[in-house]
Each structure stands twice: as C-alpha cells, then as structure tokens.
Amino acid sequence: MKILVAVKRVVDHNVRIRVRPDGSGVETNGVRMSMNPFCKHAVEAAVRLTEAGHANEIVVVSIGPKTSNDVILTALAMGAHRGILIETDAALETLAIAKLLAKVVAEEQPDLVLLGKQAVDDDSNHVGQMLAALTDRPQATFASEIKVDGQTLTVAREVDYGRETIALPLPAIVTADLRLNEPRNAALPMVMKARSKPLAVRPAVDFGVDLTPRLTIETISPPVERVAGRTVGSVSELAAIIVSDVNAMEAI
Amino acid sequence: MSVLVLAEVDNGVLSPATARIVNAASQLGDIDVLVVGSRAAADAAALLGGVRKVLFSDASLLADGFATLLADLASSYDYVVSGASSLGKDVMPRLAAKLDIQPVTDIVAIAAGNRFTRPIYAGNALETVVDGQAKHVLTVRASAFSPVANGYGAPVEALNGDLQSVAKFIAAHRTESDIPDLSTAQIVVGGGVSVGSAEGFALIEKLGRTLGAAIGATRAAVDAGYAPNDWQVGQTGKIIAPDLYIAVGISGALQHLAGIQGAKKIIAINSDAEAPIVKIADVALIGDLFEIVPQLTAELEKSGLKR
Numbered sequence: 001m002k003i004l005v006a007v008k009r010v011v012d013h014n015v016r017i018r019v020r021p022d023g024s025g026v027e028t029n030g031v032r033m034s035m036n037p038f039c040k041h042a043v044e045a046a047v048r049l050t051e052a053g054h055a056n057e058i059v060v061v062s063i064g065p066k067t068s069n070d071v072i073l074t075a076l077a078m079g080a081h082r083g084i085l086i087e088t089d090a091a092l093e094t095l096a097i098a099k100l101l102a103k104v105v106a107e108e109q110p111d112l113v114l115l116g117k118q119a120v121d122d123d124s125n126h127v128g129q130m131l132a133a134l135t136d137r138p139q140a141t142f143a144s145e146i147k148v149d150g151q152t153l154t155v156a157r158e159v160d161y162g163r164e165t166i167a168l169p170l171p172a173i174v175t176a177d178l179r180l181n182e183p184r185n186a187a188l189p190m191v192m193k194a195r196s197k198p199l200a201v202r203p204a205v206d207f208g209v210d211l212t213p214r215l216t217i218e219t220i221s222p223p224v225e226r227v228a229g230r231t232v233g234s235v236s237e238l239a240a241i242i243v244s245d246v247n248a249m250e251a252i
Numbered sequence: 253m254s255v256l257v258l259a260e261v262d263n264g265v266l267s268p269a270t271a272r273i274v275n276a277a278s279q280l281g282d283i284d285v286l287v288v289g290s291r292a293a294a295d296a297a298a299l300l301g302g303v304r305k306v307l308f309s310d311a312s313l314l315a316d317g318f319a320t321l322l323a324d325l326a327s328s329y330d331y332v333v334s335g336a337s338s339l340g341k342d343v344m345p346r347l348a349a350k351l352d353i354q355p356v357t358d359i360v361a362i363a364a365g366n367r368f369t370r371p372i373y374a375g376n377a378l379e380t381v382v383d384g385q386a387k388h389v390l391t392v393r394a395s396a397f398s399p400v401a402n403g404y405g406a407p408v409e410a411l412n413g414d415l416q417s418v419a420k421f422i423a424a425h426r427t428e429s430d431i432p433d434l435s436t437a438q439i440v441v442g443g444g445v446s447v448g449s450a451e452g453f454a455l456i457e458k459l460g461r462t463l464g465a466a467i468g469a470t471r472a473a474v475d476a477g478y479a480p481n482d483w484q485v486g487q488t489g490k491i492i493a494p495d496l497y498i499a500v501g502i503s504g505a506l507q508h509l510a511g512i513q514g515a516k517k518i519i520a521i522n523s524d525a526e527a528p529i530v531k532i533a534d535v536a537l538i539g540d541l542f543e544i545v546p547q548l549t550a551e552l553e554k555s556g557l558k559r
Contacts, residue, residue, distance in 0.1 A: 011373070013506075013507070014506075016376070016506065017373045017376050017377065019376075019377045026372075026373060026377055038488075093354050094345070094354065094355075095348070095349060095352075095353070095354040098349055117488075118488070120373070120374065120487065121372065121373060122372050122379075123358065123371065123372055123373070123374065123487065124345075124357060125341050125345070125357065126345035126348075126355065126357065127345075128345075129315065129341075129342065129343075129344075129345035129346040129349070130345050130346065130348065130349035131349075132315075132316070132346055133319060133345075133346040133347070133348075133349035133350045134349050138314075138315075138316050138417070138418040138419040139315050139316065139342075139346065139419070140419065141315070141341070141342045142338065142341075142342075144481070154422065156425075157338075158338070158481050158482075159338040159339075159482070160262070160337050160338040160339070160435070160482060160490070161262055161263070161424070161426050161427070161482055162424070162425050162426045162427045162480060162481065162482045163424075163425040163481065164421070164422075164423065164424045164425065165422040165423045165424075165425070166314060166419050166420060166421055166422055167419065167420045167422050168418065168419040168420070169418065172419075177488070178471065178475075178488060179474075179475065179481065213354075214353070214354035214383075214384070214385050215354055215356065215381040215382065215383055215384075215385075216381060216382040216384065217379060217380070217381050218367065218380045218381065218382055219379075219380050220372070220377050220378070220379050220380075221377065221378050221380070222376070222377060222378070223371070223375060223376065223377070223378055223513060226513075226518070226532035227532070228530065228531045228532065228533065228536075229533055229534035229535050229536070230534075230535060230536075231525070231530075231535075231536045231537070231538060232535060232536070232537050233537075234537075235537070235544055235547040235548050235551060236551060237537075238519070238521075238535065238537045238544075238548060239548055239551035239552055239555060241519070241535055242463070242496070242498075242519070242548075242552060243552065243555045243556075243557060245495075245496055245517065246439065246463060246496070246557055247557065249438060249439075249495050249496075
C-alpha cells in the first residue's frame with residue numbers, strides 16, 4: 001500500500017506565544033518552529049505500517065513557505081521515502097489546504113492518507129475531514145489505534161464518551177490522535193540520509209486551486225489574563241470557601 | 253434566517269450540550285434540530301425553547317453518512333451548527349468541504365454581522381473572523397453558552413430514506429460511571445500526574461462525588477493510565493467552563509490551561525507554590541494532596557453542602 005502523509009510546520013508547542021499589540025496576529029518572527037505534534041504521530045504511524053509490511057511507499061507533503069522544508073526533512077529522517085513541498089507564503093485557509101491536498105491525492109493515488117487531527121497553531125481540526133469529503137473517501141478521525149486487514153482498516157477513535165472502533169474500506173483518510181504511538185527521534189545517520197531523498201518543490205499557484213480566503217480576520221487579541229489570587233493556610237479554610245461558593249451557585 | 257442544529261446524542265439520550273448549542277444558535281435565526289438515531293432524544297429536543305421543529309432520522313451513521321444527510325438538508329438553511337464535540341469535529345468540516353464552505357469552528361462568542369470569535373494557539377489568542385459566505389457551517393463550544401430554557405413542545409418530523417455510511421461502526425468502549433457530564437458540569441475536580449496512580453484517582457473521585465462534580469484529568473495522567481481518555485481536559489481533550497474548577501496535583505502545562513480558561517473560579521491544591529497553576533488560581537492551598545484531599549472530603553461531607 002502507498003501512504004500519503006500531510007505535515008504542517010507550526011510554532012513549537014512548547015513556546016509561549018505572544019500576540020502582537022496591534023491585533024494583527026501572533027508573533028512568529030524569531031520563534032522556534034517545528035513539526036506539528038499530531039503530524040508527527042501521523043508520520044510515525046505510516047512508518048510503522050511500512051515496518052510491519054503493510055505499506056511500501058510513504059510520500060510526505062507540506063504546504064507553506066520554503067522553510068517548511070525542515071518538517072519534510074524531519075519526516076524523511078523518520079522513514080518517509082520522498083517529499084513534496086507545495087510552496088506558498090500566503091496564509092491559507094483549511095478549505096484551500098484540503099483542495100491542494102486533494103490534487104496531490106489525485107496525482108499520487110495513495111491507498112491511505114494520514115494526517116494529524118489538528119494543528120496546534122490555528123487548532124482547526126478540519127483538513128482530514130475536508131480531504132475525505134473532496135476525495136469521497138471514508139474517514140476515521142482521532143485515531144488511537146490502526147489495524148490493517150487486507151483492504152480494510154480497523155481504527156479505534158478517541159471520542160467524547162470514551163473510545164469507539166470503526167472499520168473502513170481502503171482507500172481512506174485517517175487523522176492521528178496523541179495516543180496513537182510515540183513518535184521516534186530520528187538517529188543522526190537517518191537525518192543525513194534524509195537529505196539525499198527526493199524532495200519536489202512546487203508553487204501552490206500551479207495547482208489551479210482558488211486560494212482566496214473566504215473569511216476576514218478582524219482581530220487577533222490576547223485572552224483576559226488570570227492573576228494569582230490568595231493562598232490559604234489550612235484545609236478548613238479551603239473547605240469553608242468551597243462550601244460558600246457551592247451554596248451560592250445557581251442550580252442548573 | 254434559518255438554522256439547522258445537529259443535536260448531540262449520547263447512548264440514546266439527548267446530551268445536555270444541545271440546550272447550550274440551541275441557545276447559541278438562537279442568535280442567528282429560527283432553529284430546527286436534527287436528531288439522528290434516537291426517537292427519545294428527538295422528543296427531548298422538541299422540548300427545548302425556541303425550537304421550530306425537530307427532524308428525526310433513525311439511521312445509524314458515521315461521519316460520511318452524517319455529512320451526506322446534512323448536505324441534503326442544508327439547501328433549506330442559512331446556517332448549519334453543531335457543538336465542537338467529537339461528533340461536530342468529525343462531521344462539520346466534512347460537510348463544509350462538500351458544500352464548498354470554509355467552516356468556522358470552536359466559536360465562543362457570536363456578534364452581529366456574522367462575527368465569530370474562536371480561540372487559537374490553545375486559547376492563548378482569540379481570533380475574531382467575519383464570515384461573508386452565503387451559507388455558514390459552524391461549531392460552537394457548548395461550555396461557552398448557557399442552556400436554553402424549556403419550550404412548549406415542537407413537532408417532530410421523521411425523515412425518510414435509508415442512508416448508510418461507508419465506514420462501519422464496530423464497537424463502543426464507554427467509560428461507565430454516574431459522574432456528571434464533564435463538558436457541561438458546574439463543578440469539576442481535576443487530577444494531574446502527581447496523583448500517582450489509578451488508586452490515587454479514587455481520592456479525586458471521592459472528593460468529586462461529595463461536590464456532585466465531574467472529574468477531569470491532564471493528558472499526562474491519562475497517558476500514564478490513571479484516568480480514562482474521555483476525562484482529558486485541555487487543548488486536545490475537552491474544553492470546560494465550570495463555575496468552579498479544583499485542580500489537584502496539576503502543575504498547569506499550557507495545553508491543560510487551554511482547557512480550563514473558561515472556568516469562573518480555579519482552586520489549586522499543589523505541593524509546589526511556584527507551579528504555573530498556582531499563578532492563575534483564585535485560591536491555592538500548598539501541601540501534600542494525599543493529606544489534603546481526604547481531609548477536605550471529610551470536612552465537606554460534614555459541612556451540610558446544599559447538593
């Protein structure tokens with residue numbers, strides 16, 4: 001089977017972001033960037049399916065500026081075979097991203113597309129589901145386990161009530177949740193080898209997709225900041241506060 | 253303007269989140285509610301205030317089937333709205349792409365002129381967007397809106413058609429408990445990895461029971477196997493907005509704080525006075541949770557709480 005994995009370069013998830021005072025956005029200049037954590041789980045899942053003999057080729061694709069090359073290299077070092085960078089400096093909406101990926105799916109004809117369930121910058125959680133609609137494939141989002149049995153995938157999904165298991169025929173789209181696996185850190189020889197793997201760079205405008213945003217971003221503002229309250233000295237004092245709070249609550 | 257709300261149904265029962273989603277959607281226009289899979293849930297949805305009618309389908313659907321059904325119905329509505337739940341997140345982006353619409357999701361505030369506010373970067377920034385599209389696909393965070401009052405009973409209309417999903421449902425692995433629904437609970441007690449074990453979480457649950465609270469957990473506590481995954485609160489778990497959140501042995505990683513920003517009051521019980529959670533808590537008690545929690549539970553039990 002052939003697997004396509006889509007990955008995104010985002011502000012590193014450990015960085016405490018700063019909202020620009022003029023409301024124009026989040027400061028990304030001089031900030032550490034890395035592969036979106038959920039995308040790493042998707043890459044890892046693809047590599048493990050290959051190691052288990054279920055897949056023989058992993059193509060990794062990213063959409064973004066030239067610098068997004070580094071997350072493709074990370075995926076290649078983890079075990080993907082070749083990369084595609086769809087280059088654009090524009091901030092694209094998820095629908096445009098999904099449409100570009102649908103073009104790649106049409107070209108590459110992968111049996112399985114793996115993506116992270118959401119990117120930790122815009123927290124959208126859209127693209128896998130949209131790609132599934134545009135390619136008319138079944139989807140399994142928030143996957144915490146993937147089993148392959150011939151042309152059928154059995155996927156455990158993390159849902160609000162616990163977990164659910166669904167089966168879907170290939171070709172299919174799966175988005176990765178955090179408990180799907182523990183992504184590997186590529187060893188140095190793999191990092192060196194990644195540089196010699198094929199990586200095609202193609203301008204986004206060449207795909208014939210309308211990339212015009214549908215939404216207008218009016219402002220981006222920081223949330224109301226919470227400040228430290230007081231520290232109490234004893235359990236009795238805390239209990240008294242809780243009792244008074246709870247008794248004052250409106251019953252719903 | 254007309255709105256179609258996709259109801260949340262859990263185990264055949266209308267989820268309490270639906271009343272909040274209906275309330276949020278009432279700012280947009282006249283509301284019809286679609287209930288899939290449970291006639292009892294459809295009858296419950298008909299009692300929600302401001303609902304014009306309930307559409308009921310007895311189909312058993314997964315995301316692809318939901319999106320097909322909603323896409324067929326969408327032609328009669330200006331807005332299609334659901335909660336930002338695991339159902340809404342699964343279905344609504346798929347529906348939006350089918351309709352060639354850019355969705356707006358995780359909405360926490362609705363203003364005139366189709367202005368919607370949603371958190372980004374784990375709630376460390378708020379984005380306000382204007383959606384100028386002719387039709388809108390939205391998800392709202394139920395916890396950010398209060399529930400609608402009861403109404404007088406709207407008609408329930410059964411939908412015909414034998415819709416099926418390509419994907420097949422195999423099994424549900426439900427965390428059985430009588431604990432209140434986490435995403436809409438008024439009080440939540442949360443435990444972190446310092447709770448140390450599943451047995452340690454029994455202390456948290458006991459405290460929670462005393463207060464009639466739901467139980468939450470950090471990602472680290474879930475990963476360690478101390479708590480089930482549906483208790484996870486944070487950027488990638490559930491987003492909660494209780495009146496009171498009691499954080500026990502939780503240091504306060506950015507990703508966890510993202511899930512509790514809507515809490516009216518935060519109480520922290522932690523051994524480390526320098527922990528990030530203590531810096532944002534309204535009230536903190538510094539000390540050993542294994543001593544504090546049983547004592548606190550005992551004091552609350554004899555305090556004559558009105559719950």
